[in-house]
Amino acid sequence: MSVSRKGLKDMADKEYAYYSGCSLEGTAKEYDMSLRLVMKALGATLTEPHDWSCCGSTPAHTVDHVFAAALAARNLAIVEKMNVHTLTTPCPSCLMVLKKAHLGMTGDESFKNEVNALLDEPYEGNVISKSSLQVIYEDIGLDAIADRVTYAFPDLKVAPYYGCILNRPPDIAQFDDPENPIAMDRVISALGVEVRDYAFKTECCGAAFGVPKRAMVNELTHKVLSMAIDAGANCIAVACPLCQQNLDLRQEQVNRTMGASFNIPILYFTQIMGLAYGFSPEELGMDMLVVSADHLIRSRMPIEEYRKMKEAEAAQAKKAPKAKEAKEAAKTEES
Amino acid sequence: MRFQIISVNIKMDTINLSEKTDWEFIEQVQKESGQNISLCYQCGNCTAGCPYTNYFDYPVSMVMRLLQAGQKDIVLNSKAIWLCATCETCTTRCPCEIDVAHIMDTLRIIARRENRVSEKDIKLFYDSFLDSVKQFGRIYEMGTLLMYNLRSGHLFADADLGPKVLTKGKIHFFPKKIKGADKVAQIFERFQKRAKRHG
Numbered sequence: 001m002s003v004s005r006k007g008l009k010d011m012a013d014k015e016y017a018y019y020s021g022c023s024l025e026g027t028a029k030e031y032d033m034s035l036r037l038v039m040k041a042l043g044a045t046l047t048e049p050h051d052w053s054c055c056g057s058t059p060a061h062t063v064d065h066v067f068a069a070a071l072a073a074r075n076l077a078i079v080e081k082m083n084v085h086t087l088t089t090p091c092p093s094c095l096m097v098l099k100k101a102h103l104g105m106t107g108d109e110s111f112k113n114e115v116n117a118l119l120d121e122p123y124e125g126n127v128i129s130k131s132s133l134q135v136i137y138e139d140i141g142l143d144a145i146a147d148r149v150t151y152a153f154p155d156l157k158v159a160p161y162y163g164c165i166l167n168r169p170p171d172i173a174q175f176d177d178p179e180n181p182i183a184m185d186r187v188i189s190a191l192g193v194e195v196r197d198y199a200f201k202t203e204c205c206g207a208a209f210g211v212p213k214r215a216m217v218n219e220l221t222h223k224v225l226s227m228a229i230d231a232g233a234n235c236i237a238v239a240c241p242l243c244q245q246n247l248d249l250r251q252e253q254v255n256r257t258m259g260a261s262f263n264i265p266i267l268y269f270t271q272i273m274g275l276a277y278g279f280s281p282e283e284l285g286m287d288m289l290v291v292s293a294d295h296l297i298r299s300r301m302p303i304e305e306y307r308k309m310k311e312a313e314a315a316q317a318k319k320a321p322k323a324k325e326a327k328e329a330a331k332t333e334e335s
Numbered sequence: 336m337r338f339q340i341i342s343v344n345i346k347m348d349t350i351n352l353s354e355k356t357d358w359e360f361i362e363q364v365q366k367e368s369g370q371n372i373s374l375c376y377q378c379g380n381c382t383a384g385c386p387y388t389n390y391f392d393y394p395v396s397m398v399m400r401l402l403q404a405g406q407k408d409i410v411l412n413s414k415a416i417w418l419c420a421t422c423e424t425c426t427t428r429c430p431c432e433i434d435v436a437h438i439m440d441t442l443r444i445i446a447r448r449e450n451r452v453s454e455k456d457i458k459l460f461y462d463s464f465l466d467s468v469k470q471f472g473r474i475y476e477m478g479t480l481l482m483y484n485l486r487s488g489h490l491f492a493d494a495d496l497g498p499k500v501l502t503k504g505k506i507h508f509f510p511k512k513i514k515g516a517d518k519v520a521q522i523f524e525r526f527q528k529r530a531k532r533h534g
Protein backbone atom coordinates (compact mmCIF):
# COMPACT_ATOMS: atom_id res chain seq x y z
CA MET A 1 0.00 0.00 0.00
CA SER A 2 1.47 3.35 -0.95
CA VAL A 3 1.51 6.13 1.59
CA SER A 4 2.50 9.60 0.48
CA ARG A 5 5.66 11.15 1.93
CA LYS A 6 3.64 13.92 3.54
CA GLY A 7 1.43 11.28 5.12
CA LEU A 8 4.44 9.54 6.65
CA LYS A 9 5.81 12.76 8.08
CA ASP A 10 2.47 13.60 9.66
CA MET A 11 2.28 10.19 11.20
CA ALA A 12 5.64 10.44 12.95
CA ASP A 13 4.34 12.67 15.75
CA LYS A 14 1.17 10.75 16.45
CA GLU A 15 1.92 9.53 19.93
CA TYR A 16 -0.78 8.99 22.48
CA ALA A 17 -1.21 7.80 26.01
CA TYR A 18 -3.66 4.95 25.56
CA TYR A 19 -6.22 4.65 28.34
CA SER A 20 -8.13 1.57 27.29
CA GLY A 21 -10.49 1.42 30.26
CA CYS A 22 -11.58 -1.71 32.13
CA SER A 23 -14.10 -3.03 29.58
CA LEU A 24 -11.41 -3.38 26.95
CA GLU A 25 -9.60 -5.88 29.16
CA GLY A 26 -12.74 -7.99 29.45
CA THR A 27 -15.99 -7.95 27.53
CA ALA A 28 -14.64 -5.56 24.88
CA LYS A 29 -11.32 -7.29 24.24
CA GLU A 30 -11.93 -7.23 20.48
CA TYR A 31 -12.22 -3.43 20.55
CA ASP A 32 -8.75 -3.28 22.09
CA MET A 33 -7.30 -5.79 19.62
CA SER A 34 -8.74 -4.09 16.54
CA LEU A 35 -7.96 -0.56 17.70
CA ARG A 36 -4.31 -1.34 18.40
CA LEU A 37 -3.89 -2.96 14.97
CA VAL A 38 -5.59 -0.13 13.12
CA MET A 39 -3.70 2.59 14.97
CA LYS A 40 -0.42 0.87 14.23
CA ALA A 41 -1.34 0.52 10.57
CA LEU A 42 -2.07 4.25 10.48
CA GLY A 43 1.24 5.15 12.11
CA ALA A 44 -0.03 6.17 15.53
CA THR A 45 1.84 5.03 18.64
CA LEU A 46 -0.14 4.05 21.70
CA THR A 47 1.54 3.84 25.09
CA GLU A 48 -0.36 2.48 28.05
CA PRO A 49 -0.03 4.66 31.18
CA HIS A 50 1.74 2.71 33.90
CA ASP A 51 -0.62 1.05 36.37
CA TRP A 52 -3.71 3.02 35.34
CA SER A 53 -6.88 2.53 37.39
CA CYS A 54 -10.63 2.58 36.76
CA CYS A 55 -12.05 6.04 35.92
CA GLY A 56 -15.01 5.50 38.27
CA SER A 57 -17.51 5.84 35.41
CA THR A 58 -21.19 6.53 36.20
CA PRO A 59 -21.24 4.87 39.66
CA ALA A 60 -18.66 7.25 41.15
CA HIS A 61 -20.72 10.20 39.93
CA THR A 62 -23.63 9.12 42.12
CA VAL A 63 -21.42 9.35 45.20
CA ASP A 64 -19.73 12.74 45.03
CA HIS A 65 -18.36 15.14 42.39
CA VAL A 66 -14.94 15.53 44.03
CA PHE A 67 -14.54 11.80 44.65
CA ALA A 68 -15.53 10.99 41.05
CA ALA A 69 -13.06 13.52 39.70
CA ALA A 70 -10.31 12.08 41.93
CA LEU A 71 -10.71 8.54 40.58
CA ALA A 72 -10.37 9.94 37.06
CA ALA A 73 -7.63 12.45 37.86
CA ARG A 74 -5.35 9.78 39.31
CA ASN A 75 -4.97 8.62 35.71
CA LEU A 76 -4.58 12.12 34.30
CA ALA A 77 -1.75 12.68 36.80
CA ILE A 78 -0.02 9.50 35.58
CA VAL A 79 -0.34 10.61 31.95
CA GLU A 80 0.91 14.09 32.83
CA LYS A 81 4.23 12.52 33.84
CA MET A 82 4.58 10.72 30.50
CA ASN A 83 6.20 12.36 27.53
CA VAL A 84 2.92 12.64 25.64
CA HIS A 85 0.27 15.22 26.26
CA THR A 86 -2.68 13.71 24.50
CA LEU A 87 -4.60 10.86 26.01
CA THR A 88 -6.85 8.76 23.85
CA THR A 89 -9.52 6.43 25.10
CA PRO A 90 -11.82 4.25 23.03
CA CYS A 91 -14.51 4.26 25.73
CA PRO A 92 -16.97 7.20 25.71
CA SER A 93 -17.78 6.69 29.38
CA CYS A 94 -14.12 6.93 30.39
CA LEU A 95 -13.70 9.90 28.07
CA MET A 96 -16.60 11.78 29.62
CA VAL A 97 -15.37 11.18 33.15
CA LEU A 98 -11.76 12.11 32.33
CA LYS A 99 -12.85 15.28 30.53
CA LYS A 100 -15.31 16.26 33.27
CA ALA A 101 -12.52 15.95 35.82
CA HIS A 102 -10.08 17.91 33.65
CA LEU A 103 -12.52 20.70 32.82
CA GLY A 104 -13.75 20.92 36.41
CA MET A 105 -10.21 21.14 37.77
CA THR A 106 -8.84 23.60 35.22
CA GLY A 107 -11.91 25.82 35.51
CA ASP A 108 -12.10 26.03 39.29
CA GLU A 109 -9.04 26.31 41.52
CA SER A 110 -10.83 25.30 44.73
CA PHE A 111 -12.34 22.22 43.07
CA LYS A 112 -8.87 21.31 41.82
CA ASN A 113 -7.46 21.59 45.33
CA GLU A 114 -10.25 19.48 46.79
CA VAL A 115 -9.64 16.76 44.19
CA ASN A 116 -5.89 16.83 44.59
CA ALA A 117 -6.30 16.51 48.36
CA LEU A 118 -7.63 12.99 47.74
CA LEU A 119 -4.68 12.04 45.49
CA ASP A 120 -1.08 11.01 46.14
CA GLU A 121 0.16 12.74 43.02
CA PRO A 122 -1.64 15.96 42.10
CA TYR A 123 -2.99 16.62 38.63
CA GLU A 124 -1.96 20.01 37.28
CA GLY A 125 -4.28 20.16 34.28
CA ASN A 126 -2.02 19.53 31.27
CA VAL A 127 -3.61 16.55 29.57
CA ILE A 128 -5.84 16.72 26.50
CA SER A 129 -8.22 13.77 26.20
CA LYS A 130 -9.71 12.64 22.90
CA SER A 131 -11.82 9.67 21.93
CA SER A 132 -10.05 7.21 19.67
CA LEU A 133 -12.65 8.01 17.01
CA GLN A 134 -11.66 11.68 17.24
CA VAL A 135 -7.96 10.82 16.87
CA ILE A 136 -8.67 8.67 13.82
CA TYR A 137 -11.01 11.21 12.25
CA GLU A 138 -9.18 14.45 13.03
CA ASP A 139 -5.51 13.65 13.67
CA ILE A 140 -5.08 10.85 11.15
CA GLY A 141 -7.69 12.04 8.70
CA LEU A 142 -9.84 10.59 5.96
CA ASP A 143 -7.15 10.55 3.24
CA ALA A 144 -4.78 8.45 5.31
CA ILE A 145 -7.67 6.20 6.32
CA ALA A 146 -8.62 5.64 2.67
CA ASP A 147 -4.99 5.13 1.54
CA ARG A 148 -4.58 2.03 3.61
CA VAL A 149 -7.63 0.13 2.27
CA THR A 150 -6.93 -3.22 0.58
CA TYR A 151 -10.34 -4.89 0.73
CA ALA A 152 -13.80 -3.92 -0.46
CA PHE A 153 -17.18 -4.84 1.01
CA PRO A 154 -19.71 -4.67 -1.80
CA ASP A 155 -22.58 -6.03 0.32
CA LEU A 156 -21.96 -4.26 3.60
CA LYS A 157 -24.45 -1.60 4.71
CA VAL A 158 -23.47 -0.06 8.00
CA ALA A 159 -25.58 1.96 10.42
CA PRO A 160 -23.12 3.86 12.63
CA TYR A 161 -24.40 4.04 16.22
CA TYR A 162 -22.83 6.79 18.33
CA GLY A 163 -24.78 6.24 21.53
CA CYS A 164 -25.35 8.84 24.20
CA ILE A 165 -22.17 10.45 25.48
CA LEU A 166 -19.62 10.26 22.67
CA ASN A 167 -20.77 13.68 21.45
CA ARG A 168 -22.84 14.97 24.35
CA PRO A 169 -22.95 17.41 26.00
CA PRO A 170 -21.12 19.54 23.40
CA ASP A 171 -19.26 21.60 26.01
CA ILE A 172 -17.56 18.50 27.33
CA ALA A 173 -17.33 16.34 24.20
CA GLN A 174 -15.96 19.22 22.09
CA PHE A 175 -16.13 17.01 19.03
CA ASP A 176 -18.46 16.52 16.07
CA ASP A 177 -22.16 17.41 16.28
CA PRO A 178 -24.20 16.52 19.39
CA GLU A 179 -27.43 15.91 17.47
CA ASN A 180 -26.17 14.58 14.17
CA PRO A 181 -22.61 13.30 14.49
CA ILE A 182 -20.93 12.24 11.25
CA ALA A 183 -17.34 11.29 12.15
CA MET A 184 -17.98 7.52 12.15
CA ASP A 185 -20.10 7.82 8.99
CA ARG A 186 -17.20 9.55 7.24
CA VAL A 187 -14.54 7.15 8.51
CA ILE A 188 -16.53 4.16 7.28
CA SER A 189 -17.33 5.89 3.97
CA ALA A 190 -13.61 6.59 3.52
CA LEU A 191 -13.11 2.81 3.63
CA GLY A 192 -15.40 2.57 0.61
CA VAL A 193 -18.14 0.98 2.71
CA GLU A 194 -21.76 2.10 2.39
CA VAL A 195 -23.31 3.79 5.42
CA ARG A 196 -26.98 4.24 6.24
CA ASP A 197 -28.37 7.27 8.00
CA TYR A 198 -31.07 6.82 10.63
CA ALA A 199 -32.76 8.80 13.36
CA PHE A 200 -31.63 6.84 16.40
CA LYS A 201 -27.89 7.08 16.06
CA THR A 202 -27.51 9.09 19.27
CA GLU A 203 -30.47 7.68 21.19
CA CYS A 204 -29.36 6.08 24.46
CA CYS A 205 -29.45 2.24 24.38
CA GLY A 206 -29.60 1.98 28.17
CA ALA A 207 -26.46 -0.13 28.55
CA ALA A 208 -25.55 1.33 31.94
CA PHE A 209 -28.71 -0.25 33.41
CA GLY A 210 -28.34 -3.59 31.66
CA VAL A 211 -27.94 -5.54 34.85
CA PRO A 212 -30.38 -3.92 37.31
CA LYS A 213 -33.11 -2.84 34.82
CA ARG A 214 -33.10 -5.47 32.14
CA ALA A 215 -36.69 -5.10 30.87
CA MET A 216 -36.33 -1.37 30.37
CA VAL A 217 -33.01 -1.76 28.61
CA ASN A 218 -34.35 -4.48 26.31
CA GLU A 219 -37.05 -2.05 25.14
CA LEU A 220 -34.57 0.73 24.45
CA THR A 221 -32.25 -1.66 22.62
CA HIS A 222 -35.17 -2.90 20.55
CA LYS A 223 -35.82 0.63 19.28
CA VAL A 224 -32.21 1.22 18.23
CA LEU A 225 -31.93 -2.13 16.42
CA SER A 226 -35.29 -1.64 14.67
CA MET A 227 -34.39 1.81 13.41
CA ALA A 228 -31.05 0.66 12.03
CA ILE A 229 -32.63 -2.27 10.23
CA ASP A 230 -35.44 -0.08 8.86
CA ALA A 231 -32.73 2.12 7.36
CA GLY A 232 -31.53 -0.88 5.36
CA ALA A 233 -28.45 -1.69 7.42
CA ASN A 234 -27.09 -5.24 7.69
CA CYS A 235 -24.55 -4.30 10.33
CA ILE A 236 -24.24 -1.73 13.11
CA ALA A 237 -20.93 -0.01 13.86
CA VAL A 238 -20.25 1.17 17.39
CA ALA A 239 -17.50 3.07 19.20
CA CYS A 240 -18.54 2.20 22.78
CA PRO A 241 -17.86 -1.03 24.67
CA LEU A 242 -21.11 -0.72 26.64
CA CYS A 243 -23.23 -0.12 23.52
CA GLN A 244 -21.61 -3.10 21.82
CA GLN A 245 -22.18 -5.39 24.76
CA ASN A 246 -25.76 -4.25 25.06
CA LEU A 247 -26.73 -4.48 21.38
CA ASP A 248 -24.83 -7.72 20.72
CA LEU A 249 -24.88 -9.79 23.90
CA ARG A 250 -28.46 -8.83 24.78
CA GLN A 251 -29.85 -9.22 21.25
CA GLU A 252 -31.22 -12.66 21.99
CA GLN A 253 -32.74 -11.37 25.25
CA VAL A 254 -34.43 -8.64 23.23
CA ASN A 255 -35.75 -11.22 20.80
CA ARG A 256 -37.16 -13.26 23.64
CA THR A 257 -38.69 -10.45 25.69
CA MET A 258 -39.91 -8.33 22.77
CA GLY A 259 -40.92 -11.07 20.36
CA ALA A 260 -38.40 -9.91 17.78
CA SER A 261 -36.05 -11.86 15.53
CA PHE A 262 -32.99 -9.67 15.23
CA ASN A 263 -29.79 -11.16 13.93
CA ILE A 264 -27.70 -8.13 13.08
CA PRO A 265 -23.94 -8.11 13.79
CA ILE A 266 -22.65 -5.29 16.01
CA LEU A 267 -19.06 -4.47 15.03
CA TYR A 268 -16.64 -2.00 16.50
CA PHE A 269 -15.83 0.57 13.81
CA THR A 270 -12.19 -0.39 14.25
CA GLN A 271 -13.04 -4.00 13.30
CA ILE A 272 -14.56 -2.75 10.05
CA MET A 273 -11.41 -0.68 9.44
CA GLY A 274 -9.23 -3.69 10.21
CA LEU A 275 -11.16 -5.91 7.83
CA ALA A 276 -10.85 -3.29 5.08
CA TYR A 277 -7.10 -3.15 5.79
CA GLY A 278 -6.78 -6.88 5.25
CA PHE A 279 -6.27 -8.09 8.81
CA SER A 280 -7.52 -11.57 9.57
CA PRO A 281 -10.81 -12.03 11.44
CA GLU A 282 -8.89 -13.75 14.28
CA GLU A 283 -6.52 -10.80 14.77
CA LEU A 284 -9.54 -8.51 15.01
CA GLY A 285 -11.37 -10.72 17.49
CA MET A 286 -14.30 -11.23 15.14
CA ASP A 287 -14.96 -14.61 16.77
CA MET A 288 -15.73 -12.82 20.05
CA LEU A 289 -18.92 -11.28 18.69
CA VAL A 290 -22.05 -13.03 19.89
CA VAL A 291 -24.08 -12.36 16.73
CA SER A 292 -21.88 -13.79 14.03
CA ALA A 293 -20.53 -11.51 11.30
CA ASP A 294 -19.03 -14.42 9.34
CA HIS A 295 -21.20 -13.91 6.26
CA LEU A 296 -20.15 -10.26 6.11
CA ILE A 297 -16.48 -11.16 6.50
CA ARG A 298 -16.78 -13.72 3.70
CA SER A 299 -18.20 -11.03 1.42
CA ARG A 300 -14.99 -8.99 1.43
CA MET A 301 -12.82 -9.09 -1.67
CA PRO A 302 -9.39 -7.69 -2.58
CA ILE A 303 -9.78 -4.16 -3.87
CA GLU A 304 -8.18 -4.95 -7.27
CA GLU A 305 -10.60 -7.78 -7.80
CA TYR A 306 -13.47 -5.50 -6.86
CA ARG A 307 -12.30 -2.78 -9.25
CA LYS A 308 -12.00 -5.29 -12.08
CA MET A 309 -15.48 -6.54 -11.33
CA LYS A 310 -16.83 -3.00 -11.41
CA GLU A 311 -15.00 -2.25 -14.67
CA ALA A 312 -16.41 -5.38 -16.23
CA GLU A 313 -19.86 -4.42 -15.02
CA ALA A 314 -19.49 -0.94 -16.49
CA ALA A 315 -18.28 -2.33 -19.80
CA GLN A 316 -21.21 -4.70 -19.84
CA ALA A 317 -23.59 -1.88 -19.12
CA LYS A 318 -22.11 0.18 -21.98
CA LYS A 319 -22.55 -2.71 -24.37
CA ALA A 320 -26.13 -3.35 -23.48
CA PRO A 321 -27.60 -0.23 -21.95
CA LYS A 322 -31.09 -1.21 -22.94
CA ALA A 323 -30.90 -4.55 -21.20
CA LYS A 324 -29.73 -2.85 -18.03
CA GLU A 325 -32.50 -0.28 -18.19
CA ALA A 326 -35.06 -3.04 -18.62
CA LYS A 327 -33.58 -4.89 -15.67
CA GLU A 328 -33.73 -1.79 -13.46
CA ALA A 329 -37.27 -1.03 -14.52
CA ALA A 330 -38.24 -4.54 -13.51
CA LYS A 331 -36.49 -4.04 -10.17
CA THR A 332 -38.38 -0.82 -9.50
CA GLU A 333 -41.67 -2.51 -10.26
CA GLU A 334 -40.84 -5.34 -7.90
CA SER A 335 -40.09 -3.05 -5.01
CA MET B 336 -41.13 -0.74 12.98
CA ARG B 337 -43.03 -1.61 16.11
CA PHE B 338 -43.06 0.67 19.07
CA GLN B 339 -44.61 -0.47 22.26
CA ILE B 340 -47.02 1.99 23.67
CA ILE B 341 -46.29 2.33 27.32
CA SER B 342 -48.75 4.08 29.53
CA VAL B 343 -47.22 6.95 31.39
CA ASN B 344 -48.26 7.33 34.99
CA ILE B 345 -47.42 10.82 35.92
CA LYS B 346 -48.23 11.66 39.47
CA MET B 347 -50.28 14.78 39.76
CA ASP B 348 -50.52 15.61 43.43
CA THR B 349 -51.60 18.91 44.85
CA ILE B 350 -48.71 20.68 46.52
CA ASN B 351 -49.19 23.29 49.19
CA LEU B 352 -46.43 25.76 48.35
CA SER B 353 -46.86 28.08 51.30
CA GLU B 354 -46.44 25.24 53.79
CA LYS B 355 -43.97 22.97 52.12
CA THR B 356 -41.38 24.95 50.23
CA ASP B 357 -37.94 23.92 51.43
CA TRP B 358 -35.79 26.93 50.58
CA GLU B 359 -32.69 25.39 52.05
CA PHE B 360 -33.00 22.44 49.72
CA ILE B 361 -33.25 24.73 46.69
CA GLU B 362 -30.11 26.52 47.83
CA GLN B 363 -28.29 23.25 48.48
CA VAL B 364 -29.03 21.85 45.01
CA GLN B 365 -28.03 25.13 43.36
CA LYS B 366 -24.79 25.28 45.29
CA GLU B 367 -23.78 21.65 44.80
CA SER B 368 -24.72 21.56 41.11
CA GLY B 369 -23.58 25.08 40.27
CA GLN B 370 -26.83 25.53 38.31
CA ASN B 371 -29.48 28.23 38.50
CA ILE B 372 -32.73 26.30 38.86
CA SER B 373 -34.94 29.35 38.47
CA LEU B 374 -33.88 29.71 34.82
CA CYS B 375 -36.14 26.78 33.86
CA TYR B 376 -39.33 28.06 32.22
CA GLN B 377 -40.89 24.61 31.72
CA CYS B 378 -40.62 24.34 27.94
CA GLY B 379 -40.48 20.56 28.29
CA ASN B 380 -37.65 20.05 25.80
CA CYS B 381 -35.74 17.89 28.28
CA THR B 382 -38.68 15.56 28.75
CA ALA B 383 -39.37 15.42 25.01
CA GLY B 384 -35.89 14.05 24.37
CA CYS B 385 -35.53 11.86 27.47
CA PRO B 386 -35.30 8.18 26.44
CA TYR B 387 -36.28 7.12 29.96
CA THR B 388 -39.30 9.33 30.48
CA ASN B 389 -41.70 6.39 30.01
CA TYR B 390 -40.17 4.78 33.07
CA PHE B 391 -39.92 7.89 35.26
CA ASP B 392 -42.51 8.56 37.95
CA TYR B 393 -41.92 12.28 37.39
CA PRO B 394 -40.68 13.45 33.96
CA VAL B 395 -37.46 15.41 34.18
CA SER B 396 -39.14 18.77 33.46
CA MET B 397 -41.43 18.06 36.40
CA VAL B 398 -38.45 17.25 38.58
CA MET B 399 -37.16 20.71 37.66
CA ARG B 400 -40.50 22.29 38.60
CA LEU B 401 -40.64 20.38 41.89
CA LEU B 402 -37.13 21.60 42.62
CA GLN B 403 -38.16 25.19 42.00
CA ALA B 404 -40.99 24.61 44.46
CA GLY B 405 -38.58 23.17 47.03
CA GLN B 406 -40.32 19.77 47.19
CA LYS B 407 -37.44 17.95 48.77
CA ASP B 408 -39.19 14.72 49.78
CA ILE B 409 -40.90 14.14 46.43
CA VAL B 410 -37.71 14.83 44.48
CA LEU B 411 -35.32 12.80 46.62
CA ASN B 412 -37.71 9.86 46.94
CA SER B 413 -38.47 9.77 43.21
CA LYS B 414 -37.50 6.85 41.00
CA ALA B 415 -36.75 9.30 38.19
CA ILE B 416 -33.46 10.51 39.65
CA TRP B 417 -32.16 6.92 39.73
CA LEU B 418 -33.53 5.86 36.36
CA CYS B 419 -31.72 8.76 34.68
CA ALA B 420 -28.71 7.32 32.82
CA THR B 421 -26.93 10.67 32.36
CA CYS B 422 -27.30 10.34 28.58
CA GLU B 423 -27.02 14.15 28.48
CA THR B 424 -29.85 14.74 25.98
CA CYS B 425 -31.60 17.15 28.37
CA THR B 426 -28.41 19.13 29.00
CA THR B 427 -27.67 19.32 25.28
CA ARG B 428 -31.14 20.58 24.40
CA CYS B 429 -32.00 22.93 27.27
CA PRO B 430 -32.61 26.40 25.73
CA CYS B 431 -31.65 28.00 29.06
CA GLU B 432 -28.36 26.11 29.10
CA ILE B 433 -29.11 24.45 32.41
CA ASP B 434 -27.00 21.34 32.94
CA VAL B 435 -30.04 19.25 33.78
CA ALA B 436 -28.18 15.92 33.81
CA HIS B 437 -25.73 17.38 36.32
CA ILE B 438 -28.65 18.40 38.53
CA MET B 439 -29.96 14.80 38.37
CA ASP B 440 -26.47 13.62 39.31
CA THR B 441 -26.43 16.03 42.26
CA LEU B 442 -29.86 14.79 43.40
CA ARG B 443 -28.59 11.20 43.41
CA ILE B 444 -25.64 12.29 45.52
CA ILE B 445 -27.90 14.05 48.03
CA ALA B 446 -30.36 11.12 48.13
CA ARG B 447 -27.48 8.74 48.77
CA ARG B 448 -26.12 10.95 51.54
CA GLU B 449 -29.53 11.09 53.21
CA ASN B 450 -29.88 7.37 52.82
CA ARG B 451 -33.12 7.45 50.85
CA VAL B 452 -32.67 5.60 47.62
CA SER B 453 -35.87 4.57 45.83
CA GLU B 454 -34.16 2.26 43.33
CA LYS B 455 -32.22 -0.11 45.54
CA ASP B 456 -31.04 -2.41 42.74
CA ILE B 457 -29.45 0.41 40.77
CA LYS B 458 -27.61 1.65 43.85
CA LEU B 459 -26.51 -1.91 44.67
CA PHE B 460 -25.13 -2.33 41.18
CA TYR B 461 -23.20 0.94 41.46
CA ASP B 462 -21.90 -0.10 44.88
CA SER B 463 -20.75 -3.50 43.60
CA PHE B 464 -18.94 -1.69 40.80
CA LEU B 465 -17.20 0.70 43.19
CA ASP B 466 -16.24 -2.11 45.56
CA SER B 467 -14.35 -3.73 42.72
CA VAL B 468 -12.55 -0.46 41.99
CA LYS B 469 -11.64 -0.09 45.66
CA GLN B 470 -10.42 -3.66 45.97
CA PHE B 471 -8.60 -4.20 42.68
CA GLY B 472 -8.09 -0.73 41.21
CA ARG B 473 -9.99 -1.77 38.12
CA ILE B 474 -13.32 -3.37 37.32
CA TYR B 475 -13.47 -7.10 37.64
CA GLU B 476 -16.60 -7.68 35.59
CA MET B 477 -17.37 -11.20 36.75
CA GLY B 478 -16.93 -10.31 40.41
CA THR B 479 -19.05 -7.17 40.06
CA LEU B 480 -21.93 -9.11 38.54
CA LEU B 481 -21.75 -11.91 41.12
CA MET B 482 -21.55 -9.44 43.98
CA TYR B 483 -24.60 -7.63 42.65
CA ASN B 484 -26.53 -10.88 42.25
CA LEU B 485 -25.72 -11.92 45.81
CA ARG B 486 -26.59 -8.61 47.38
CA SER B 487 -29.73 -7.93 45.38
CA GLY B 488 -31.09 -11.44 45.81
CA HIS B 489 -31.48 -11.69 42.02
CA LEU B 490 -29.19 -14.69 42.06
CA PHE B 491 -29.65 -15.58 38.43
CA ALA B 492 -29.84 -12.11 36.89
CA ASP B 493 -28.34 -12.37 33.43
CA ALA B 494 -27.38 -16.01 34.02
CA ASP B 495 -28.48 -16.61 30.41
CA LEU B 496 -25.64 -14.38 29.24
CA GLY B 497 -22.98 -16.26 31.19
CA PRO B 498 -22.31 -19.10 28.74
CA LYS B 499 -22.19 -16.63 25.84
CA VAL B 500 -19.53 -14.51 27.47
CA LEU B 501 -17.55 -17.39 28.89
CA THR B 502 -17.24 -19.27 25.62
CA LYS B 503 -15.92 -16.12 23.97
CA GLY B 504 -13.06 -15.98 26.43
CA LYS B 505 -13.92 -12.43 27.41
CA ILE B 506 -14.36 -12.77 31.14
CA HIS B 507 -11.56 -13.50 33.54
CA PHE B 508 -12.27 -15.98 36.31
CA PHE B 509 -9.83 -14.27 38.61
CA PRO B 510 -9.47 -10.57 39.29
CA LYS B 511 -6.43 -8.71 38.07
CA LYS B 512 -5.20 -6.41 40.79
CA ILE B 513 -3.17 -3.38 39.76
CA LYS B 514 0.00 -2.51 41.65
CA GLY B 515 -1.44 0.77 42.88
CA ALA B 516 -4.70 -0.75 44.12
CA ASP B 517 -3.88 0.53 47.62
CA LYS B 518 -3.47 4.06 46.22
CA VAL B 519 -6.93 3.80 44.70
CA ALA B 520 -8.32 2.47 47.98
CA GLN B 521 -6.77 5.50 49.68
CA ILE B 522 -8.86 7.80 47.45
CA PHE B 523 -11.94 6.06 48.89
CA GLU B 524 -10.64 6.33 52.45
CA ARG B 525 -9.63 9.99 52.20
CA PHE B 526 -13.01 10.78 50.69
CA GLN B 527 -14.84 8.98 53.51
CA LYS B 528 -12.82 10.85 56.13
CA ARG B 529 -13.52 14.13 54.40
CA ALA B 530 -17.23 13.30 54.19
CA LYS B 531 -17.30 12.58 57.93
CA ARG B 532 -15.55 15.85 58.72
CA HIS B 533 -18.09 17.76 56.66
CA GLY B 534 -20.93 15.86 58.31
